[in-house]
Amino acid sequence: MTVADALRDRARALGFLACGVTDLEPNRHGAALDRWLANGYGGTMRYLHRQAAKRKRPAGIVPGAIRAVVVLENYYEPAPPAPAGPVVRIARYARGRDYHLELIDRLEELAAFLRARGATITRCYADGGPVPERELASRAGLGWIGKNAMLIRPQSGSFVLIGSILTDLALPVDQPLETDHCGTCTRCLDACPTGAIVEPRVVDATRCISYLTIELKSAVPDALVPRLDGWAFGCDVCNDVCPWNERFAEPTGRAAYHDRAAIRTDDPSFFDRMTEAEFEARFGDTPLERPGLARMRRNVANAFRSLGQ
Ligand code: SF4
Ligand code: SF4
Incomplete structure (x- = not known):
């Protein structure tokens, strides 16, 4: 079994929905990030300005890292029956345990797998730090970035969280998913x-x-x-x-998100x-x-x- 196959097996065994690998070449959407920031669309999130250089050039995030191992986590839960009368709504991912806590320990376990195969750098990120996670995920072949700016995995939709590990292990990279499957949908x-x-x-x-x-x-x-x-x-x-969620979203098996x-x-x-x-x-x-x-x-x-x- 190749290291890449063993990595995918390990990621699956840890409960991740999918796993891919990409390099840390400059972000294909760097100019779009600059325009987005210049338009003030980031509002008070000033940290995004500070992180911009690294988000555009992910090789600068962790010196020596050459690959990103990217995993997806399914958090989809069907909406519970609403009580009668006016009710406020809470986004699905926030109805259970914090996903950062839920992801990071298993990312560390996957990092240990990489170290056992020779990696000397393994830095884990769960929706934190200057990591352009959707860009890396789509480059790792895990989905495309939809018109809603979410990563959409063709087999399961966009109710996914993204975790990544930056490493110096020279893993083979996956083919990016280039096709925009949104088509004419709006x-x-x-x-x-x-x-x-x-x-x-x-x-x-x-x-x-x-x-x-x-x-x-x-x-x-x-x-x-x-x-x-x-x-x-x-x-x-x-x-x-999103029709991709209507057709393909499956309830998560992870109790933490229930x-x-x-x-x-x-x-x-x-x-x-x-x-x-x-x-x-x-x-x-x-x-x-x-x-x-x-x-x-x-x-x-x-x-x-x-x-x-
Ligand atoms: S962009 Fe999406 S998450 Fe934000 S308000 Fe619109 S529908 Fe809601
Ligand atoms: S498929 Fe339609 S709803 Fe889904 S992201 Fe693309 S445009 Fe939006």
Whole structure:
């Protein structure tokens, strides 16, 4: 068995949906990243400006690394039945355990596999650091970047998380997936509640509900609150409407992503009654930890306002 086959087997055994390898040649979308930043679409995420040079030239991220091993993780969970009446919505990936925690230990196990085969550099990233993960994933043959700017795997859709390991092990690289399978479809652009997908593959984060509910520390602009469409954390709309997900998304087998039903989504005061200590105990290991209690209160209030409550 080749090292590449053994790597894929190991990734599968660790529960990953798919695994591919690519080099660290300059990002094919570097100029598009520059335009995106220059247009101010990154909003307050200043770290993206600081990371831009490395995102455009991933060989500069970890000196000595020459390959990226990229894995996909399926987090798809069918939507639970909603209670009657107005309810706020939480993005699928945030209804269970924090995916960073869920991914990183298994990425480290895959890194140990690489070291056992001679790698001396193995740096793991789970949606962190200056790694252009979607670009690397598509170059590793794992999917194409759809008009919703998500990585879409032809066999399973876009409810996937991306993890990567930068390494000096000279693994054979996979063929990139060059075909754009979106064709003439525009469902995600048409369905986005805030019009954040300003052109195919270009999302103005300052209008995107994910940014507004997770990254933005200040108040959500008044003009956008009515368009939140009930979302209190993240937004699944441009994934939900994608025909590739309708046809191919399969429920994840990983219990960590199962809906804990931990939030009373029909209760506008759910977070208002909670202390910081209680929030930490109940949500400290979930993605809701990122905005924290104060912003979850803001988010739930805004989400109910958007529902006319
Ligand atoms: S996550 Fe929601 S708000 Fe953001 S681009 Fe997709 S549909 Fe639009
Ligand atoms: S909804 Fe249509 S246009 Fe958007 S990503 Fe999916 S296939 Fe592409």
